[in-house]
Amino acid sequence: MKRRIKIVDTTLRDGEQCPGVVFSPSDKVRLALFLDSIGVSEIEAGIYDVGTEGVHYISEIMKKKKQAAVSLWSKLNPENVEESARQKPDLIHIGTPVSYTQIYNKLGKNKKWIENSLQECLEVARNYNIPITVGLEDASRADVAFLVSLIRLMRQKGVETIRLADTVGVLFPRRAGELVREIKQTGIMIEVHEHNDFGMAVANSMVMALSGADMVDGTLLGIGERAGNCNLYEFVHSAARKFDLNVSSADIKKGENLLKSIMNGGKKNDSEDQI
DSSP: OOEEOEEEEOTTTTGGGSTTOOOOHHHHHHHHHHHHHHTOSEEEEEEOOTTTSOSSHHHHHHHHOOSSEEEEEEOSOHHHHHHHHTTOOSEEEEEEEOSHIIIIIISOOOHHHHHHHHHHHHHHHHHHTOOEEEEEETGGGSOHHHHHHHHHHHHHTTOOEEEEEETTOOOOHHHHHHHHHHHHTTTOEEEEEEBOTTSOHHHHHHHHHHTTOSEEEEBGGGOOSTTOBOBHHHHHHHHTTTEEOSSOHHHHHHHHHHHHHHHTTOOOOGGGGGO
């Protein structure tokens, strides 16, 4: 029997960071409902921001979707987590910088600040009774000992899943597999999130799945910031022989056609008939 790997689509969040790509709220609803209809396990619907994204599309997706979990991304900030929680998604991803480059140089903080801030965010989510995935940002350049200690702290607080994010796309397959195996020893569920800066996002995602990852992120057409994310069609097409993905590459191709129609002016095409 094939092992189940859950597919997480982040086209609506990370994909929108692709230069020149902007989705309207109605675009996000159309894409999300299509992804829901083809069996994607989780749809990352975006970053809740009343100032730029409107206030209705998330609730519309939540009301109309039938099977996929819908998640929102939040900064490592209790107020941002609470804003997301008020939208009542199925999940909240908390982006948590874990490399020393991000902690000390980008944020000007330290490891203790990360630990304390994360615990505050988890408490807010617990008050709303919403499950959390902690996104370990720049995990590919982080100290593994710090990752393990932080994961153990998270497990004590009830976190069941972490996202290993190759934020600047520097992993290659050998190290990608090693990283998953090292983190897998903590017993936590692992979601992997690959960027394509060196053209390795699909290969890394495949190796990480083979090494024990439970969930794989991707985007339609591989769109995303800089060189993009793991191409969902390419991953599903190659991984379907090894894993139960609950989604077919043929359906992903229809999703790509829908995305192209939106990017070309929103003309309806045949793939929308399945929504």
